[in-house]
Amino acid sequence: MGRRRGGTIIETLIINALLVLMALAVLVLARTRNLFAVVVLSGVYSFLMATLLVALDAVDVAMTEAAVGAGVSTVLLLGALHLCKSEEARPAHRPWLPLALSGATGLLLIYGALDLPDFADPAAPIHRHVAPRYLQNEVDVPNVVTAVLASFRGYDTLGETTVVFTAGAGIVALLRRRRHKGGGDAQ
Amino acid sequence: MVRSISFFLTLALFWLLLSGMFTPFLLAAGAGSAFAVALIARRMDLLDHEGHPVQLAWGAVLSYWPWLLKEIVKSAWDVSRRILDPRLPIAPTLAEFAPSQKTDLGLVIHANSITLTPGTVAVEVAAGRFLVHALTREGAAGLAGSEMDRRCAALERP
Amino acid sequence: MNEILPFLGGLGLLAGAGFCLVGAVGLLRMPDFYTRMHAASVIETLGAGLILCGLLLQAGFTLVGAKLLMIGLLIFFASPTASHALARAALLRGLKPKLASPEDK
Amino acid sequence: MLAAATLALLATIALALLRAALGPTVFDRLQAANSIGTVAMLLLAVFGFLRGRPDFLDLALVYGLLNVIGVIAILKFFRQGDLGADEESR
Structure with a gap:
């Protein structure tokens, strides 16, 4: 596992560019009134998020984010949209209090993140307890992530896989072709 | 089987x-x-002539793909030139014509090929009637009885 | 020979990325939805195709190359379907295209 | 060259995002979102090569599939107002 520490300038640039794009997407999202457009844009946000997760080397999380964020939640949100109007009502109050609240929460989170170890720091606490044992590959599965997911965290993963399979089943139901008794009517 | x-x-x-x-x-x-x-x-009865089409004339398919690729590159180049031209020389046109394919699959392949070629998008697809939005008048004029139409009809097994 | 293929791949990659940019510019410049659709299809055909070919030349005949081909096939089959569905839905919802000469249809 | 291509793709996403923000119709936004999906997939592939770990192309495949499914789901909803509706059952 000869990973470079930190990463090159271009990688940092890409990660930051993705973060900026995500922030822009959220701004657009907050200003849009049409709820269809909101669903679409949140799908875009999920895609950008998943790309960012790949850039940060968390491929399995990215996979789940893409499947759940862009796949299942789009379907669920559309189902919910069926039950309500497709235009968002104008808010009755000025949003200053929620804005201040979320701003404060954001600052608090940033303050908390200052204490975290650097990205990909080998001396970080999380890399010093069980990770070396996982890396020694006791369970004869070629890929480390797979070994951790399928063996050490098997039950956990079973739940996750159920979610992903449910997503798959939903998608099959969605794309199922309609049967016509009397031959072909091209869609 | x-x-x-x-x-x-x-x-x-x-x-x-x-x-x-x-x-x-x-x-x-x-x-x-x-x-x-x-x-x-x-x-589940998912494997029928649409779900997994093995009945196509595969020889014609193999010669169709390179031809389609060439067409795509040509028209993509044309469209990008028009995009970058400061005067934006486009003349959007709707064209209606009758395709010559008989099976659903042939119609779908033809419509997909039209859409895949930049500059033309198949908007409505039915047997005997395609409605196509084209970026230019020339693009709209060349659709009925085109080489693409002939080649797609050749894909269907007689 | 061993130097030339990756270099060509790099060129293809750059050209493909350039076409993607052109398509995005088209998305912004075109006057209405239906014409923007043509700009987007430049991204999906020439842009994506050249980028995948460029990567393919750098990867060679490996498993990675085969996966690149799969991605290419996926775009090849899926993108026109999505475009067509989009155009049809727009027309059904009554979005009128801006035409150059209103008299033909 | 990989780096330059990555930057160009990021710029493409930014421009398409601008189109998604401007609209004006929902279909414009859908079109832009679809393009962003395609470009994100390409970005992922190029980024894998840039990192020297091209074996993550599986993820790009998943993206492509999901992108199509998402767009078709939305459009089906548009046409019928319901995701699971059969034509027979109506």
């Missing part, structure tokens, strides 16, 4: 592609899952 076998082989190949491991256990697991999926798909 031919469809099920061909579907099974496609799935097994896809597994190989994604795993890239060639140990006996993983190969057997892949073949097993592909078999199970093929069995379920067969039971």
